[in-house]
Amino acid sequence: MIRSELIQILAEENPHLYQRDVERIVNTVFEEIIGAMARGDRVELRGFGAFSVKKRDARTGRNPRTGEAVDVDEKHVPFFKTGKLLRDRLNGLET
Secondary structure, eight states, X not given: OOHHHHHHHHHHHOTTSOHHHHXXXXXXXXXXXXXHHHTTOOEEETTTEEEXXXXXXXXXXEOTTTOOEEEEOOEEEEEEEEOHXXXXXXXXXXX
């Protein structure tokens, strides 16, 4: 599912809202999650999962084409851990 599909589904399920308002709501939610993660905060959506940021230390990697050693800088990467409800639904344990 892509963002536009999500917006379309939410707009259809909530006919009392204009599609532009639904789009604004969805964009605001995503922007808030992104902003919190950029500050290093954890975002937890109960039953769905938690978004956090993990730090990867600097290391020496290898260029796969040439095999030559390459220095890889420290970086921060997004991490998502599924919630119990989502895991259970994916495994058919709960509907």
